[in-house]
Amino acid sequence: MTKERKTKDVIIIGAGMAGLTAALYAGRSNLSTLVLENAIVGGQIANAVGIENYPGFTKVSGSDLMTTVQQQAEAAGAEVDEFDMIERVDLMGKTKIVETQSYIYEAKVVIITSGMERRKLPLKEEAKYSGRGVHYCELCDGHMYQGKTISVMGGGNAAVDAANFLTKYAKELYLIHRSKLRADKASQDKLFANPKVKVLLETEIRALHGEGRLTSITIYDKAKGEERELPVDAIFVNIGVVPNTHLFEGQVKMTESGRILAGEDCRTNIPGVFAAGDVREKEIRQLTTAAADGTTAALLAEKYIESL
Numbered sequence: 001m002t003k004e005r006k007t008k009d010v011i012i013i014g015a016g017m018a019g020l021t022a023a024l025y026a027g028r029s030n031l032s033t034l035v036l037e038n039a040i041v042g043g044q045i046a047n048a049v050g051i052e053n054y055p056g057f058t059k060v061s062g063s064d065l066m067t068t069v070q071q072q073a074e075a076a077g078a079e080v081d082e083f084d085m086i087e088r089v090d091l092m093g094k095t096k097i098v099e100t101q102s103y104i105y106e107a108k109v110v111i112i113t114s115g116m117e118r119r120k121l122p123l124k125e126e127a128k129y130s131g132r133g134v135h136y137c138e139l140c141d142g143h144m145y146q147g148k149t150i151s152v153m154g155g156g157n158a159a160v161d162a163a164n165f166l167t168k169y170a171k172e173l174y175l176i177h178r179s180k181l182r183a184d185k186a187s188q189d190k191l192f193a194n195p196k197v198k199v200l201l202e203t204e205i206r207a208l209h210g211e212g213r214l215t216s217i218t219i220y221d222k223a224k225g226e227e228r229e230l231p232v233d234a235i236f237v238n239i240g241v242v243p244n245t246h247l248f249e250g251q252v253k254m255t256e257s258g259r260i261l262a263g264e265d266c267r268t269n270i271p272g273v274f275a276a277g278d279v280r281e282k283e284i285r286q287l288t289t290a291a292a293d294g295t296t297a298a299l300l301a302e303k304y305i306e307s308l
Contacts, residue, residue: 003104008034010301011098011107013089014244015080016043017287018277019113020069021294022301026111027076029302034107035073036100037082042066043115044241045287046139048161054287063139091251091273094308108308109301112248112260112268112275113294116241121153125208133214135236138162145234147171151217153205154238155179160187162238167196174232175199176219205235243279255281266297272304 010026012019015037026033040046048062057065070080090097091110098105118136120126126134135141142150142165150170152163155177163175164187173196180201181188191197200219206227207218217235220227243258253261253269260275262268268275276293278285 003099003102005104005106008032008105008107009305010034010109010111010298011036011096011105012078012111012113013086013098013247014043014113014115014277014279015041015070015082016113016115016277017045017066017069017290018115018279018294018297019043019111020066020073020080021291022111022113022276022298023073023078023080023294024069024076025295025298026301027073027078029298030077031302031305033078034105035078035080036084036086036098037080038085039082039117041070041080041082044118048139051287086247089247089251091248091270094272096272108305109272109274111266111294111297111301112245112252112273112279113277113290113297114244114247114279116243116278118237119240119242121205121235121237121239123205123208129208129210129214132212133210133232133234134208135234136238138165138236141234142166142169142236145169148233149231150174151176151230151232151235152238153177153235154240155181155183155201156238156240157183157187159183159238160191162236163197164190164194166236167194170196173197174230176203176205177201178204178222208235241278245279264296265300266293267300272301274301 009031010033012035015035023035045062046066052059084100084102088099096107096110146169151174160183202222204220209216216231245258259281262275262280266274274297276297277290
């Protein structure tokens, strides 16, 4: 069946902070704007329980903040579609093509705000236990383990914050990391003060076990040189992120790690294609810098369209 073709001024790929901010500004500029999201609207920050460093809010949940920004973007005229998966893009021509499962879109500008996704647990059994004890979203799946033994893998802010959140459900909780913790001191202090928590540093997870569902993991204590089996009902993995840029390979210039090369003006090597937020190669990645990128990309997209 031939897909219906639709025309937009701006297509934004990704509905995190950068994408929704870009949609807000593009909509306010009277540009027909579509945001396409393959996962959840709001991006990874939607899972944050309490954000305390976003200007204007003493403390706000990620879901509440992103819902507000989405409502602002839609009120400005932008359309947000989170159910139509993107199959391919062709960005090299003057008219940009974005093909989804349902439509073929033609646009004057594409703004890439596809963000990052959590790195998968690098064990051969990961696929077997994914969703059956191996999880990547504590806010989505933590409630499944009320009164159970939960483990968290990772040592950065995301891992420690996840562990702190999951203590509300866990009977006991293990934070497991192969080296030292890198999380903020306040988050670490909160974790260490919780009597439910045991922190296992210099420790690797080497295998997963269980019939149908995860029931235990094999861990290796590097300091002692000892391996043992640890009974757990779940492991929540927070070991870094990878850029969602596979759709754009061979078209947009990227770093070896897969982030898109674009300056502070968010322009890529292709005229009419911008990159904003965590997907862009830059030194600082915060909610505020994502919002700034989205603003910049949308306003310069308007100038680009005017120049055509």
